[in-house]
Amino acid sequence: MEKVMVVGAGFMxxxxAQVCAQRGYRVELVEVNPQALEKALAGMRSSVAKLAAKGLISEPAEAVLARVEPAEGLEGAAQADLVIEAAFESLELKLKxxxxxxxxxxxxxxxxxNTxxxxxxxxxxxxxxxxxxxxxxxxGPVPLMGLVEVVKGAQTSTEVFERGVEFIRRLGKTPVKVEKDIPGFVMNRIFAAAFREAADLVAAGVVTPADADAGMKLGYGWNAGPFEIADNAGLDTIALIGKxxxxxxxxxxxxxxxxxxxxxxxxxxxRKVGRGFYDxxxxGKRKP
Ligand SMILES: NC(=O)c1ccc[n+]([C@@H]2O[C@H](COP(=O)([O-])OP(=O)(O)OC[C@H]3O[C@@H](n4cnc5c(N)ncnc54)[C@H](O)[C@@H]3O)[C@@H](O)[C@H]2O)c1
Known part of the structure; x- marks a missing residue:
């Protein structure tokens, strides 16, 4: 496999696209919003340069970015060996x-x-x-997070499922196999149950986001609290998932x-707009 098409150049x-290019794949990055594309390319350039400066990747940032080719439409899918869709969380849009x-x-x-x-x-x-x-x-953030759920739909062939698992390993990430196709898969169902309760407790004035986050980190060993995770994911995306x-x-x-x-x-x-549960x-640094 050589060429990966990624549809949507938002946070995910x-x-x-960046991690695929870092592993040597050619990437066609499809985005309908020119501003989002510009932001994505600038973010990738800065992230890859930081990794190169730390010696975590062995080629200069420009060599990695040279493998990413922006596009506005899906026509290039004919030349792709794998397509990964990461557009808004909307059933109607994804069906289209x-x-x-x-x-x-x-x-x-x-x-x-990537739903x-x-x-x-x-x-x-x-x-x-x-x-x-x-x-x-x-x-997310994809360059830093090691986990990817590989999900088998009712009709997904075993061969395609195993190719997905192998691809994730080649990206240097750990695949978690989800063998049954249910809404939210595994990790998001567990997070969504916790976040539902956390958000409703804050809405009822029982606790502040900062105290709930501190509690989950100190009491349950989470690396980040539910509100920190939600701010990183984007509250618009969290709202679409809930809907x-x-x-x-x-x-x-x-x-x-x-x-x-x-x-x-x-x-x-x-975090992406500087304001969420935190400022x-x-x-992108959290204000005290
Ligand atoms: N945010 C997270 O932490 C997270 C984690 C895992 C999975 N996801 C999923 O990944 C997907 C993307 O989430 P995100 O947070 O990157 O959203 P986002 O809002 O940051 O980005 C979505 C991008 O898709 C673009 N887009 C919309 N329609 C398009 C089309 N027809 N063709 C090409 N691009 C199009 C938008 O312009 C936007 O830039 C969603 O399905 C989301 O549920 C998000």
Missing amino acids: GAGI IFAELGRLARPDTPLAS SSIPIGRLAEAASHPERVLGLHFF FMKSVGEDDLAPRSGLVESMVAGGRLG YTPE
């Missing part, structure tokens, strides 16, 4: 993208989604040759309060 797509990828990609090209909550089988229904559709659920969970009857996996939605409406989208400097 940019990170996925998978239908188009199904038409454009070679019939044996694996089509993966956080949507069952892979729903996306596979939209694409031709559904046996080549699988989940590759990366964790999807409720739409499929998984009400226990979304906050009952409208706290996150009201924060999103007020422009508090998390951040323009460099």
Whole structure:
């Protein structure tokens, strides 16, 4: 496999494109929003340069970035050996993208989604040759996080599933095999249950986000608290995941309060905009 197409150059797509390029793959990075693309390329340049300065990668940043080719549409899917979709968490949008990828990609090209909550089988229904559709659920920030859930949809062939596992190992990450296709897979279901309770307790005035985060770190050994994780993920994405969970009857996996939605409406989208449960400097450092 040589060429990977990544669809969406947001927080996750940019990170996925970067780690693929770092491992020597040529990457076509598809983004419909020119500003998002510009931000993604600048972020990748800075992240790769930092890794190179620390000696964690052996080639100069420019050599890595030279393997990333931006694009506006999906036409290049015909030349891709693997496609990873990381657009907004919207079933309607992803169905549209998978239908188009199904038409454009070679019939044996694996089509993966980085969805956080949507069952892979729903996306596979939209694409031709559904046996080549699988989940590759990366964790963010992708260049730093070692875990990827590899999800087998009801129709995913064992060969495609195992190719997904092997690809994740070649990226230097640890695959967790999810053998059954349920909304939110494994890690997000566990996190969503904890975050639902945490957000509802904050909404009810029982505890502050900072105290709840400190408690989960000191009491349960989490590396980051639920509100720190949510700010990093993006509260707009967290709200979309909650909306999807409720739409499929998984009400226990979304906050009952409208706290996150009201924060999103007020422009508090998390670390990426400098404001979420916490405030951040323009460099992304948390303000005291
Ligand atoms: N944020 C996280 O921590 C996280 C973790 C794991 C998985 N995910 C999942 O990854 C996906 C992306 O999340 P994100 O946080 O990067 O979102 P994001 O909002 O940062 O980025 C999404 C990007 O997709 C682009 N896009 C929209 N429609 C497109 C199209 N038709 N073609 C190409 N690009 C298009 C948008 O312009 C945007 O730049 C979602 O499915 C999300 O659930 C997110």
